[in-house]
Amino acid sequence: MSDIYIHTEKLCFSYTDADGKAEHPALNGISVDIHEGEYVAVLGHNGSGKSTFAKLLNLILEPTSGKLVIGDVELTGRELSDEEVLQLRRNVGMVFQNPDNQLVATIVEEDVAFGPENLGVPHPELRERVDGALAAVDMSDYAHHEPHRLSGGQKQRVAIAGIIAMMPKCIIFDESTAMLDPSGRREVLNTIQMLNCEHGITVLNITHYMNEAAMADRILVINDGELLMDGTPDEIFAQREILRRVGLEVPQCAALIHELRKSGIDIDGTKISTVEDCAELIASYYAKTSLKQEEQDV
Template identity: 50%
Template sequence: MDKNMILCKDVSYKYEDTDKGNSKLAVDHVTFEVKKGEFLVILGRNGSGKSTIAKHMNALLIPTGGKVYVEDFDTCDEKNIWNIRNKAGMVFQNPDNQIVATIVEEDVAFGPENLGVLPEEIRLRVDDCLKRVNMQEYKRYAPHLLSGGQKQRVAIAGVLAMRPDCIIFDESTAMLDPSGRREVMNTIKEINGKYNMTVILITHYMEEAVEANRIIVMDEGKIIMEGTPRKIFSQVRKMKDMGLDVPQMTELAYELKANGVDIRSDILTIDEMVSELCRLK
């Protein structure tokens, strides 16, 4: 995990409001890198700049200032767009906006077909990618018959079929119910852990962020905090002051500690809480 998948150097981005003649600085001199094979989570409240920076990572947006490199390809150079989008796929919030075909397997085949991949190779990719997201038995289904979580997994399979090196999930679980969110998170963890694919997840859900190798917290277009989930979430007061939550078990540990219980402040999961409470007996 030593080579950069993505490098953002002093990136700024302004949204121009032509009607009112003013502009808003959405990303403000941001610098960070994403290593190959890393699972990075970007957190921040609405308007923090997290989705804007995500869209820079596959050249949907071009920086107003600074540079973004995707595997050494400069996103500012139009000649690189095709290569960049092959390297970094994107899964959005609403799966209905990403599904284009009337049958699941045809939807997954759509991307490779547009890349000019040979039909026999497409067949292999479709079967492989549906298997990776545990949707192979639904390959002949119509997407509108699927649940939200299943649709999102089909959208992920469609991106995987393009063989990217990195997938950016821009609040991809925001419209799902808890079981759909769990399904998609299991898929995201598996493609990162089992297939060593670089994953960047933009999310509002702190329980999802616990799974990351590293977390970046953004506020007002800047990076405010950066570190492991344990390091970030143990700073409960700082997170709350930014209008962000922490995982439920971290919050419980914080409240217990505030009430005089001698307990670790960096607990993230129920299992950790149980073992810590057993230790206190």
């Protein structure tokens, strides 16, 4: 196992009302380790605290209690210098939900440059980074376009390029596909996968789409501000009833296998995260039973 990149211990956060009286706990002691290069999906229904979790990792919000360590630096229990906050934010990038609200400049390439410009990256490295980031998300042809004329998926890829140009170690996607159409979603998911596989970037994808979560190495399920489940997609999807209780549904194919097992068919239910896996399960079960049938017939 590679090194731990993000380490949290009993991380808590409460929102305070505008009048400063009542406190609403949003996160209730989350302890989790995320390793370098991992692709983790964070699942939960709206209001489960999953977005709060993401905002804590990026220091947009400050934890009320608990311990947060990112890449050997402990970020809780002391005042952080501006320098440290900047350092953290360049290492942990964040892509938001609404593609319109995170593009700053009126030209694509200038928007991608926004992050590195803030970091004071000098020429010619700045130009190289921008061009490289645009190429990585396959948007080089659009370098001089205006962002508002792009499709949702394209806008989101530009936003991702803007983060890549800061050369982060980890990128958090905060429901970045929720407002996209299927083709836009595919574009973004392929980009995420590519960043994880080819560039070794640690990925946290916060989502409520099960099919998306199935693409990750590992899934964290958050409910009522607590970490409810932690495991591989296969392990998580095997526990359909618990997921249902917290308002989540397993993908259709996994549901089929569950239903078949429930109705007395003794089919293997351990690898159910993709369509191909499920088809394989049914096929091998069929091969096994039809073989038995033939034996009996003989």
